[in-house]
Amino acid sequence: MSSVASLHNVIKRYVRGKQTIEVLHQLDLEVPSGQFLALMGPSGSGKTTLLNLIGGLDRPTAGEVIVAGERIDQLSSGQLAKWRARHVGFVFQFYNLMPMLSAERNIELPLLLTSLSSAQRKRNVAAALELVGLTTHAKHKPSELSGGQQQRVAIARALIADPTLLVCDEPTGDLDRASASDILGLIQTLNRQQGKAVIMVTHDQKAADYASRILHVDKGQLVEAADRSAATAA
Amino acid sequence: MSVLRQISAVVGMNLRNLPQRRGASLVIVIGIAGVVAVLLSVLAMAVGFSRTIAGAGSPDRALILSGGALQEAMSSVPSDAVPNITAAPGIARDSAGRPIVDAEVVAQVQVTHGDTGKPTNVALRGVGSEEFALRPEVHLVAGRLFRPGLHELIVGQSLKTRYGLDIGSHLSFQNGDWVVVGVFTSNGPDLLDSEILTDSQTLLSAYQRNWFQSVTVRLAGPGSFDQLKRALAADPTLHVDVYVESAFRAAQSRILNLILKWIGYFIGGMMAAGALFGALNSLYAAVSSRSLEIATLRAIGFGSGSVIVSVLAEALLLSIGGALIGALCAWIFFDGHVSSMMVSGLEPPIAFAMSVTPGLIVLGIVWACVIGLIGGLFPAIRAARLPVARALNAVV
Numbered sequence: 001m002s003s004v005a006s007l008h009n010v011i012k013r014y015v016r017g018k019q020t021i022e023v024l025h026q027l028d029l030e031v032p033s034g035q036f037l038a039l040m041g042p043s044g045s046g047k048t049t050l051l052n053l054i055g056g057l058d059r060p061t062a063g064e065v066i067v068a069g070e071r072i073d074q075l076s077s078g079q080l081a082k083w084r085a086r087h088v089g090f091v092f093q094f095y096n097l098m099p100m101l102s103a104e105r106n107i108e109l110p111l112l113l114t115s116l117s118s119a120q121r122k123r124n125v126a127a128a129l130e131l132v133g134l135t136t137h138a139k140h141k142p143s144e145l146s147g148g149q150q151q152r153v154a155i156a157r158a159l160i161a162d163p164t165l166l167v168c169d170e171p172t173g174d175l176d177r178a179s180a181s182d183i184l185g186l187i188q189t190l191n192r193q194q195g196k197a198v199i200m201v202t203h204d205q206k207a208a209d210y211a212s213r214i215l216h217v218d219k220g221q222l223v224e225a226a227d228r229s230a231a232t233a234a
Numbered sequence: 235m236s237v238l239r240q241i242s243a244v245v246g247m248n249l250r251n252l253p254q255r256r257g258a259s260l261v262i263v264i265g266i267a268g269v270v271a272v273l274l275s276v277l278a279m280a281v282g283f284s285r286t287i288a289g290a291g292s293p294d295r296a297l298i299l300s301g302g303a304l305q306e307a308m309s310s311v312p313s314d315a316v317p318n319i320t321a322a323p324g325i326a327r328d329s330a331g332r333p334i335v336d337a338e339v340v341a342q343v344q345v346t347h348g349d350t351g352k353p354t355n356v357a358l359r360g361v362g363s364e365e366f367a368l369r370p371e372v373h374l375v376a377g378r379l380f381r382p383g384l385h386e387l388i389v390g391q392s393l394k395t396r397y398g399l400d401i402g403s404h405l406s407f408q409n410g411d412w413v414v415v416g417v418f419t420s421n422g423p424d425l426l427d428s429e430i431l432t433d434s435q436t437l438l439s440a441y442q443r444n445w446f447q448s449v450t451v452r453l454a455g456p457g458s459f460d461q462l463k464r465a466l467a468a469d470p471t472l473h474v475d476v477y478v479e480s481a482f483r484a485a486q487s488r489i490l491n492l493i494l495k496w497i498g499y500f501i502g503g504m505m506a507a508g509a510l511f512g513a514l515n516s517l518y519a520a521v522s523s524r525s526l527e528i529a530t531l532r533a534i535g536f537g538s539g540s541v542i543v544s545v546l547a548e549a550l551l552l553s554i555g556g557a558l559i560g561a562l563c564a565w566i567f568f569d570g571h572v573s574s575m576m577v578s579g580l581e582p583p584i585a586f587a588m589s590v591t592p593g594l595i596v597l598g599i600v601w602a603c604v605i606g607l608i609g610g611l612f613p614a615i616r617a618a619r620l621p622v623a624r625a626l627n628a629v630v
Contacts, residue, residue, distance in 0.1 A: 048627060052623040055533075057623040077538065078537060078538070081532060081535050082535060084533065084534070085534065085535025085536075086535075092530070096527075100250040101250075112243045113239075113535050113536065157534075
């Protein structure tokens, strides 16, 4: 099976004042296409840093990062922005919706970076709204939606441009248990039915249980928890 | 195409966000409105003054001063020189065939300001019978013309307004009592509107002078000026300089006009620096408050160019808004407002109407846009360079 993400000897250091902190130490990772990977670990372990590297939001200090078939650690800032638009859908803990835009306008945002016509964009937005069960809330602003509904809008926005990879940073961290389970079910369905690769950072073991693979990030190293593909596929 | 869509989407979002940043936005708008209002009001003085001085001169008239005199006040043309000047070629003639020439004498008299009670020097100009043929723009609006040999005066419209010199008012000078018998205007505030006119011979007699300050002639046609100048230069009994009246007035106003412009640009520049810092602060704050929004857009794939354009568009929009408010204030409060100014060599204070012209409004908008662009540029660069990962994680 081909890899959606391959990291080799990745080192990430941050300089804070006179101090240099190495967050990731010569890390290697292979994420096969279509996998739902959960990254767990305590605060400061480097899991979000790792997610940012895979999502093209940050660059490694050393090592190779190949995602969606492209060596992204060598791309310029502008190239990286275009690459992200093509290949990555982001879901954030606090949804990060544009407060002044309606649900459908928020979802449409990534399509503004494509050459699709207005009519095509409208059709795609309607389909994405239907997929996340929010057809009747298309005109609602984020402030008029519950947390769970806002995260559904964020998921629709992440999916609308048909990315290769869905990157989720604590997607249920701000939701109650019922909404969280709802959202995780939706992400799992997308992974299974559309074969969309998902990489999710979470603190929550119950959330991680929805993934087909769990990795623990500990002191800048990866520790395989278990291959759950057989179990979750059942 | 997608670049334009990106830009319009980000700009649209930014502008829709403005009401949430009303206070900071108002700082920019009010600051720039102040800059533009002050700049335009000072420059409106310069424009009005320049027009007034220029309006007092005509390209159809020539002004003759004694040789070397740079101003009318410094000139003395002897009485016996006037017939030679009158006989020179190039001078237009009236219906009776008389040359249209007026030898004028200027003195200063004190009048008391109607409101403040303070005495002010005002020009008293003695003119001859050809004055109204020479300056057809001058006409009586009330009362009658002064009569030769009597201590009678007519006053300019702006003097009547400012000093309450109405018909029947009395002025005392040169051991005589003079009475105002008429009010004249020259179609709007200009140099003459700030003066008092009387009969030149009566004035010469009162001041016991036998020389005039200047001689003004109406030119017969194109090319007449050179003809007149050559003839006067060739006359060995005359030592005079000849000017086209409009060019002479324009030259007189040039230095003051320049000073007024410098004052305008200096004060405007100082205020612009203040407004610039206000805009910088407000836009830095705006970028800071929108950092999550900007980082999210960048994460989705929006380019830094669209972010820069959005911040600059906000700065420009607010600046143009400020400029229009400032220009409107300047126009409402100052356009057409009659002011007066003391000018060396052109005493008394010259009344003129301030003029906020379309050109000045465009200048104000250009200033505002420059302030907006400089004020927006650095925050825009900061927004574009915002480290996406750090901005996103700062909230988590």
